[in-house]
Amino acid sequence: MATKIDVTNLPGPTPRMEAIKKRFINTTPEICVERAQLITESYKETEDLPTHLRRAKAFEKILNGMTVFIADDELIVGNQCTKPRSAPVYPEFSCKWLEAELDRLEKRAGDVFLISEEKKKILRDLFPYWDKKTSNELATSLMTDDALAAQGAGVFTVGNYYFNGVGHISVDYAKVLAQGLNGIIAEAKAELAKVDPTNPDDLKKMHFLHAVIISNEAVIAFARRFAAEADKLAASEKNGQRKAELQEISRICQKVPAQPASSFWEAVQSFWFIQLVLQLESNGHSISPMRFDQYMYPYLQMDKGITAEKAQELLDLLYIKFSEINKVRDEGSTKAFGGYPMFQNLIVGGVDSEGEDATNDLSFMCLQATANAKLYQPSISIRVHSNTPADLYRKAAEVSRVGLGMPAYYNDRFIIPALLSRGLTREDARDYGIIGCVEPQVAGKTEGWHDAAFFNMSKVLELALNDGVDALTGKQLGPKTGALDTFTSFDDVMKAYKTQMEYFVKLLVISDNAVDIAHGQRTPLPFLSSLVDDCMVKGKSLQEGGAHYNFTGPQGVGVGNVGDSLTALKKLVFEDKAITLAELKKGLATNFEGVDMESMRQMLLNRAPKYGNDNEYADTIAHEGALIYCREVEKYSNPRGGRFQPGLYPVSANVPLGTVVGASADGRKSGTPLADGVSPVSGVDQSGPTASVRSVARLDHVIASNGTLLNMKFHPNALKDDRGIQNLVGVTETFFNGGGTHIQYNVIARDTLLDAQQHPDNYQGMVVRVAGYSAFFTALDKAIQNDIIARTEQMF
């Protein structure tokens, strides 16, 4: 590149960037009906075709028919909807909930979407076509009654993929940049030449490859619609500079993503088209750019004409584009995924496939773009290893100080071995990135199904202490493992917990696999599949097992509550004999009503050791409670030929999952939130962050290879100077040295959050980290806001 980049002094936001951001903030999300109309028309036209071809034809129709526009001053172009931040509709996955909630979209507590009566009518008219045709309805019919009952009681939810596309993937962006989609098409044609249609598998492969070619050509044509739009705008543009920009946009969109990129601007635009259309093909979220600093760097290096300012501005503008992507979820899901999150995770740093430090100028610039844009997308992350340059660590800590809850820090030293243990090659394990919140995988080769479920570990313990009977409904939900007052030892408690766990993990597996099979049958994604190894060679979509690596990753929620409950039982009931089982049974059944029961609750809260305070007794039990879940999950296989792998993170599902759990032996009242990720229970981590970090490191993070999540919240004072940055690095390094895999820092003061609750208008742009992602605080449901505020504030 022409000028050397000074990574210690990167350019701030440009006036263009500020103007586009302001426009973005002032845009209210709406529902866009174009995609729903186009796909419904297409499906009606193609009822006689094989599924892959139907999918490709529908994708083509959407890309050809949807509105395209280039907004004022934009350099990176490509829109998902008729307006930025609007959300398309994907009726082929599910639409009954949307039909039922159409009138609630503007009125609900969080993640509001505007929609006109006219658009509601359009949707109401087309929804009947989809009756019984969705992936959701097929999945339901594949599930067993006991699995549906367990979901109904809130033992686990598979809602994410049950109602939506899967997403949670990172494609081979490097290949698109280097070969263009023409390269992908050529590869498909080469495979096609090898096909022998008399072989039944090859006959299916042939249709799949045709679908790949149609889809890729549709994307090229889509890009050229922007070239035409730019030409049109340029023709009437008076401002000479803008006219030249539009002409350049036209040239670039004519060229990429069809052909290889040969400048940084071309590479960014090519990347964006891919990132955008993946979200139009399916409504899966967490489509993650991952190691952007690695695959984009060659294009920055080869770009002789570009300045640091221009390169930074292009990145900053791309970050706004990331934030424009949106998705409408059902009201229940907004409680688990609050804040319009799309979880597009971009990670910098780490080692390369040889094990050497991979940091480059772009690693710094990606962090700088987060500080410049101050938006919640992309979710920015940093990989840390033994030789991470001090400057990069420092840059990351400086961005943490901005208060967006980003970046998240990931530990190469334990994640790489965790991935090796799941069968990745050494080179692939070293090349991992992060999907969505916290889930590690290698790009372009993996169908990780990372967000397979939220599994309510706390509910399972409730059932274990209640003879398998749901405390809230009185229904026999699990096996009869004995009433609480029949246990004679702590071992009896653990046995009951294990038995219930075995039972409900089985039901979880049935549910996940039912959804998985349904996606394979009804909603395969040929374009996405063409960008992931080994789909084209195998002749199978990702959804049918085409990927090189296949996993299913359900998340355990409530580690801290299970640990603290078991600890209180062991200590206060079986060791100290301060509480009898009969008394505890009564307390749990009555939600600790009455002063005697309240007194016992206080004893459970304050007289038993608690996970998160550097107490080995409590930490060991929390470790065991989580391990029982993890060991059970990793026994099973999925329909794509891969294995289940457990994770321990909640997104914000710890709030809704808490509402279905009765009073618990840790002193928690019925219906209140569960602990967040592997973080200690809110409010009991009174020994400060160093103690929390030591406790959390005692869990087995390697077996939880689908990811763990530790949220640390600091007062802004904490990072006000160089010492604060040094201390943040010290905490991160100590945690990582001890075995932790993920940590993130929230640095907004409690008072600020309280004030933001009272005066949301003053805080429209304020981003906080909720769990594995960041969101606008004021867009969150009040219960989630309260949960964030309640987390013990770690005053430096």
Place this chain on the structure above:
Amino acid sequence: MSWTHEYLLYDPDAGNRPELTGLVSDFQRFSIHDGPGIRTIVFLKGCPLHCAWCANPESISPRPEIMLISHNCIGCGKCIDVCPAKCFGASDRIVCAIDRDSCLLPECGKCQRVCYANAVNISGRYLTVEEVMEVVMRDREFYDRTGGGITFSGGEPFAQPVFLLELARTAKVLKLHTAVETCGYVSWNIFNSVLEYLDIVLFDLKHMDPAMHLQGTGVDNQMILENAKRVDASGKPIRIRLPLIPGFNDSEENIRATAGFIASFSNLEALDILPYHRMGEPKWGQLHQDYKLHDVAPHGKDRVLELADIARSFGIEVTVGG
């Protein structure tokens, strides 16, 4: 209060063990404003000064004492039932008063054992050097990565001179970085005996004027000023700390006098101006003592920065907040 589970309950016999014990009012792990790096503060109970603005009023008395947090009380009445001296007064079953003259502490402590809701708390635990170090050493890795260590604070740590000496000596055997926060009101012999085990001294100068100092803290400042000079002369790094109390020591005159006094020090790291805050006020209530500065508002940020600039004009390093 951040007692580790082992020391959750007050033990009246703990102080009668043959080993040396000290009276510790609290630990604070992950302290970052009391010396370099990430540190653990050990708060030793007892102080010869009596300052109205004290943020840790429970550390003034050299004896264990009850701190009553009425809003935690659930009205179970257990403390009233077990108290042999009938100290507690309640309104609607919620405990709200204690007859502290009749309280049997440091013996007894039965009330705290039965108060599961942590309404009745006892400030002070008799701990051995080994017990203190067991807590402190847990964060060794954090200290090593950030240049942190242990800070002795209080109260006035020098008010338990033998215990402090043993703590500091042991900390140095364990190769920990050591700091002390002191009001300086201690005989030089005692100070000097501990000094060789200290890496840095954080030294309070509350007022330069002797009469004002006496009025605000209850003691004269002559020995304090002498000790500050002696610490500096010893060659140990010293930071002077000025808790900036509105209406007491926040005049430009006092800032000038303080800065002028320390400008000639040869081992001065900085003057730390610590803006007044009211976060200690609830604790005065829990001890049933009057917080006399209830109506005193903290300074605006601008005023603090102005005063810092005045101090800086004497050619010394000045920080706000330490």
